Each structure stands twice: as C-alpha cells, then as structure tokens.
Amino acid sequence: MSETFALSDVPGAGADRAPEDRGTLDVKARAVESILCRAALDVDGSVAHSAGVGPLGGRNLPTAAVTFRGSIAVATLDVGAHWPxxxxxxxxxxxxxxxVEASRLSDTEITRVDVTLHVVPGSGDQSRPRRVL
Structure with a gap:
C-alpha cells in the first residue's frame, strides 16, 4: 500500500522555508495591463467607454499594452475623456x-507610460440644448 503525503510534509518544501527561499512571483504583462487600466479609471476626468456590442464594436477604453525589457516595463495607455x-x-x-500605483501593486519598475486621450461621447458639453426630431 502506498503512503500519501502533502507537499508541506516534505522538509524544506513549504512554510518552514524562509520567504526569500520559497521562489519568485512573475507578474505577466496582462496582469500589469489590467492594473494600469484600473488605476487610470481612478483618476478624476478619465472615463470608461465601450464602443459597440461585443466583437462588432470598436475599441473599449481604457486599454493598455506593456512591453517588458528584463524586469523593467514600458506601457502605453489609451483612456477616454469627456470634452471639454x-x-x-x-x-x-x-x-x-x-x-506609481501600477509599480506598487505589481512590484514592477515601470519607467515610461505613454498616455493617449480619446474624446468619448457623454456628459461633457451640456451647455447647448439638444434638438430632438
């Protein structure tokens, strides 16, 4: 009969090891992109925008792309904003x-963030009355 055991029963394989000896956490680009988008929406003046229905529509905002060069990340970010x-x-x-926020949450050094603002329809300029036909 075979004996069953948990990985934590193996000496040096679990919580009895020092934290620095337990391994590393690699944050993937997609996770950092999600953090970037969430952090962008926390800024007053930025807005989420969904362009269309499902795959038939245009681009949803915000969107982010991250490129890693070793442990350093460079990001591009597209964010919606109402005009003016x-x-x-x-x-x-x-x-x-x-x-700052994405570096803190992902423990990744983000050296550059290129931001592009996109004007999205919404509650921006309400000074003129709308004409409904």
Whole structure:
C-alpha cells in the first residue's frame, strides 16, 4: 500500500522555508495591463467607454499594452475623456498616478507610460440644448 503525503510534509518544501527561499512571483504583462487600466479609471476626468456590442464594436477604453525589457516595463495607455477638459493636465495626472500605483501593486519598475486621450461621447458639453426630431 502506498503512503500519501502533502507537499508541506516534505522538509524544506513549504512554510518552514524562509520567504526569500520559497521562489519568485512573475507578474505577466496582462496582469500589469489590467492594473494600469484600473488605476487610470481612478483618476478624476478619465472615463470608461465601450464602443459597440461585443466583437462588432470598436475599441473599449481604457486599454493598455506593456512591453517588458528584463524586469523593467514600458506601457502605453489609451483612456477616454469627456470634452471639454484640460487634456495635457489630465494626461500628465493619469501618467503619474498610473506609474506609481501600477509599480506598487505589481512590484514592477515601470519607467515610461505613454498616455493617449480619446474624446468619448457623454456628459461633457451640456451647455447647448439638444434638438430632438
């Protein structure tokens, strides 16, 4: 009859090892991209936008792409915003907030975040009355 045991029963294979000896955590690009998008939406002035229904529509915002060069990451981020807004100021705030927050949450050094703002329809300019036919 074979004896059953758990991996934690093997000496040096579980919680009895020091944390630095237990291995590493590799954060994949997709996880960092999700963190970037979430952090971008936390900035006042950025908005989520869904363009269309399912795969038939256009692009959903925000979107992110991350490129790793060793342990260093470079990110591009597309974010929606209602017009009028202070675009340069909003993009800079998003860039700085996202870099700090995503680096903290993913334990990845993000050296650059390129932000592109996209004007999306919504509650931006409500000063003119709408004409309904």
């Amino acid at each position: 807004c202070r675009a340069e100021e909003l993009a800079a705030t998003i860039r700085d907030t996202v870099r």
